Structures are given as C-alpha cells and as structure tokens.
Amino acid sequence: MIDFDLTDEHQLLENSVREWGAREVAPRIRELDREHRFDKNILTQMADMGLLGCSVPQEYGGAGMDYISLGIVSEELEYVDTSLRVIMSVHAGLNCLSLLTWGTEDQKQRYLVPQAQGKKIATYGLTEPAAGSDVRGIQTVAIKKGDNYYVTGEKMWISLADVADNFLVFAWTDLEKKKNRDTSGISAFIIERAFKGFSSGTLKEKWGILAGNTGFFKMDEVEVPAANLLGREGEGFKIAMFALDQGRYTVAAGATGLIRACRDASSKYALERETFGQRIAEHQLVKEMLAHMESDYQASRLLWLRAGALKNAGRRNTRETGLAKWFSTVASERAAGDSVQIHGANGYSDEYPVGRFYRNCKGAVIYEGTREIHKLMQADYVLGFRQDKPLRCELPAIQK
Numbered sequence: 237m238i239d240f241d242l243t244d245e246h247q248l249l250e251n252s253v254r255e256w257g258a259r260e261v262a263p264r265i266r267e268l269d270r271e272h273r274f275d276k277n278i279l280t281q282m283a284d285m286g287l288l289g290c291s292v293p294q295e296y297g298g299a300g301m302d303y304i305s306l307g308i309v310s311e312e313l314e315y316v317d318t319s320l321r322v323i324m325s326v327h328a329g330l331n332c333l334s335l336l337t338w339g340t341e342d343q344k345q346r347y348l349v350p351q352a353q354g355k356k357i358a359t360y361g362l363t364e365p366a367a368g369s370d371v372r373g374i375q376t377v378a379i380k381k382g383d384n385y386y387v388t389g390e391k392m393w394i395s396l397a398d399v400a401d402n403f404l405v406f407a408w409t410d411l412e413k414k415k416n417r418d419t420s421g422i423s424a425f426i427i428e429r430a431f432k433g434f435s436s437g438t439l440k441e442k443w444g445i446l447a448g449n450t451g452f453f454k455m456d457e458v459e460v461p462a463a464n465l466l467g468r469e470g471e472g473f474k475i476a477m478f479a480l481d482q483g484r485y486t487v488a489a490g491a492t493g494l495i496r497a498c499r500d501a502s503s504k505y506a507l508e509r510e511t512f513g514q515r516i517a518e519h520q521l522v523k524e525m526l527a528h529m530e531s532d533y534q535a536s537r538l539l540w541l542r543a544g545a546l547k548n549a550g551r552r553n554t555r556e557t558g559l560a561k562w563f564s565t566v567a568s569e570r571a572a573g574d575s576v577q578i579h580g581a582n583g584y585s586d587e588y589p590v591g592r593f594y595r596n597c598k599g600a601v602i603y604e605g606t607r608e609i610h611k612l613m614q615a616d617y618v619l620g621f622r623q624d625k626p627l628r629c630e631l632p633a634i635q636k
C-alpha cells in the first residue's frame with residue numbers, strides 16, 4: 237500500500253520549521269528584502285536547528301534525517317522566503333550531499349563535518365559569464381603541477397558567493413578534451429575562500445531573492461591541493477549533474493512552499509476585499525485562480541515526495557526529480573502571477589507579500605536547469621533518447 241501520510245517525526249519537523257519561520261523571519265522579511273540584506277543571524281539559527289546538515293548522517297556532523305525531511309525543510313523555508321530555501325539548495329543539497337557521496341573519508345572529515353554542523357557554509361560554482369545551460373562552454377581550467385592544481389577562471393550567478401567558506405568548483409583538467417567539448421575532461425574541486433588568488437563579489441543589479449546573496453567569484457591561479465579533487469579526474473561533469481539531482485529536489489519542494497504561500501495570502505485577501513457588494517472570494521473567476529493554486533500545490537507536493545521516496549530507497553531519481561523541479565517551478569510562476577492579480581493594485585505594492593513572491597519565483601525557472609532544458613530532458617525520456625545509467629557513486633539509501 238502507498239502511504240501518503242507524513243510520519244510523526246516528519247510532522248514534528250514541519251511544525252517546528254514552520255513555527256520558527258513565522259516567529260523569527262516572517263515579521264522581518266519585507267525589511268530585509270527592501271534593504272537587499274542577507275541576515276547571517278538567520279543562517280546561525282538554521283545551523284543551530286540542525287537544518288544545514290539535515291540529511292547528512294550523524295557520524296559526519298549532520299542531523300541524520302532522511303531526504304523527505306530535506307524536502308519538508310525546503311518547502312517550509314520557501315513558504316517564508318525563497319532566500320532561505322536557496323541556502324538549503326546550495327549548501328545542503330548541491331554541496332553537502334555531493335561530498336557525502338563522492339568525497340574521500342579525509343574530505344568528509346575536513347569539509348563535510350564542519351559544513352553539516354553549520355560551522356562552515358558551502359556553495360556550488362558551475363555557471364560562468366558565458367556558460368550556463370551549456371556546461372561544455374565553461375572556461376575555468378585546472379592545471380596540475382606536482383601535488384597541486386592551479387585553477388583559473390570566473391564563476392557567475394553563484395548563490396552565497398560572498399557568504400560561503402567552501403566552493404564546489406568545476407574546471408577543465410584536460411585541455412584537449414576542452415577543445416573537443418568532451419565532458420570527460422571536466423573535474424570537480426573543493427576550493428576554500430581562504431586559498432590565495434580567490435576573490436568574490438555580490439551582484440547588485442539582481443531584482444529578485446533580494447534577502448539572499450548572489451554573486452561571482454574569481455580564481456587567479458588558485459593553488460588547490462590534489463587532495464581536494466572530488467571524485468576522480470574527469471568525473472566532474474557526472475558530479476555536477478549528480479549534485480543537480482539534489483539541488484533540484486530542494487528547489488522543487490521549495491517552489492511547492494511558494495505556491496502554498498501564494499494560495500494562503502490570496503485566499504486571505506479574497507475573503508477580506510469586497511467589490512460589487514460582495515467579497516471577491518465569491519466571484520467565480522477569483523475562485524478559479526485559487527482552485528488552480530490548490531491543484532498546483534497538491535500536484536507539486538506529490539512529485540517531490542515521490543522523488544524523495546526514491547532517494548530514501550537509494551534509487552536513481554534524475555528523471556523524477558527533474559520532472560518535480562520543472563513542474564513545480566513553472567506552477568509557482570502561475571501561482572505568483574495569479575496571487576498578484578487577486579490583490580489587484582495592492583499586489584503591485586510591497587505592502588503585501590505577493591509582489592515579492594512574483595519576483596522570487598522566476599529564479600527557479602532559470603537556475604538548476606531552465607524550463608526549456610527540463611522540457612527537452614523530459615521529452616527525451618519519453619522518446620527513449622535518454623536513460624539514466626547507474627553512477628559509480630549513488631546517494632546513500634536511508635532506511636527508517
């Protein structure tokens with residue numbers, strides 16, 4: 237029998253993150269958003285609650301929760317603000333779970349443990365000024381000399397670029413393969429902000445996720461010990477895609493939370509606002525928008541739960557996670573647009589939260605695979621052009 241109910245443990249987690257968000261962040265988020273301010277105190281509180289190492293086993297400093305818990309946390313955080321969920325995506329999803337799966341014991345002790353404990357913050361650097369969807373277009377190179385690699389390049393549009401301590405960076409180690417755009421020439425590295433030749437900055441022109449930090453970092457012959465190569469040389473592309481399976485999962489669950497936030501704010505407003513002698517909630521066209529928000533919310537939730545169940549079972553889930561991410565992020569755009577519509581002119585002002593939802597939702601339709609890239613992927617699965625082959629390393633199954 238398929239069980240759609242959350243366990244008591246999951247419900248407890250859901251309630252505690254929900255209560256924390258409502259108490260500690262919701263009253264201040266408009267101000268942080270207006271001031272384009274990333275509040276490190278929020279990060280500290282998330283670390284204290286064990287959220288940053290949510291699905292990392294306790295032996296590596298984490299909370300030892302399952303992947304459904306990671307989804308629950310992501311959904312609840314984005315219900316409050318997208319900037320909070322982004323922290324989970326890059327730190328807990330893209331970075332920590334990649335280290336857990338592909339890291340050596342030494343790398344886990346040196347990097348995963350402090351990250352899972354929230355003592356160090358981590359992110360993921362794939363995108364460059366001239367290469368986003370087309371990963372083969374990255375220009376960063378890592379040249380090996382003796383026991384070190386020397387990494388040179390620039391990463392752009394990186395979440396937490398000015399906040400993180402550790403960076404998962406992708407670079408070409410085989411320059412012949414770079415010329416031929418053969419991804420088996422890409423490798424993954426753990427790079428510390430403290431390494432000489434590393435610098436970062438914040439993107440000031442961004443118009444969404446304003447309480448979050450997004451920026452760039454530059455590497456000018458950064459000396460990286462060979463011991464910081466993640467996986468084997470040439471496995472970087474596989475690791476980058478593996479990491480996206482984890483990040484996309486948190487994005488999918490987060491977008492589900494955003495749809496719920498749109499639904500709740502809109503239904504509240506619809507019950508208060510009156511036109512033509514009745515509450516706008518009585519107008520059928522307004523009800524239609526609310527009904528779509530509800531169906532999008534429920535469908536999105538089922539999709540990320542299914543992806544999470546596959547992760548818990550240790551099964552490959554690229555197809556299911558991609559579908560969940562694509563569906564829920566596009567649905568969140570629909571919900572955010574309609575929530576502004578239901579609020580009329582008030583929705584056009586940041587006195588109400590829906591304008592923020594409208595700005596924030598768009599990022600997730602772009603990052604971790606654009607809407608178009610996900611459409612192509614799903615069509616290729618249907619057509620049999622694409623199949624998921626087993627990887628050398630898989631996310632460890634969690635049996636509860």
Ligand SMILES: Cc1cc2nc3c(=O)[nH]c(=O)nc-3n(C[C@H](O)[C@H](O)[C@H](O)COP(=O)(O)OP(=O)(O)OC[C@H]3O[C@@H](n4cnc5c(N)ncnc54)[C@H](O)[C@@H]3O)c2cc1C
Nearest residue numbers: 360361362363367368369393394395599602603604606608
């Ligand atoms: C807020 C934010 C945070 C981000 N955080 C990170 C991060 O932490 N780390 C990181 O590495 N990156 C991050 N990114 C970058 C993000 O992953 C890229 O922006 C994304 O992969 C798209 O790449 P691009 O912007 O270069 O667009 P492009 O790849 O140039 O695409 C431009 C347009 O062309 C379309 N397109 C491209 N190729 C095809 C095709 N084959 N068929 C059809 N349409 C196509 C795209 O769908 C898109 O509409 C972030 C981006 C944003 C906005």
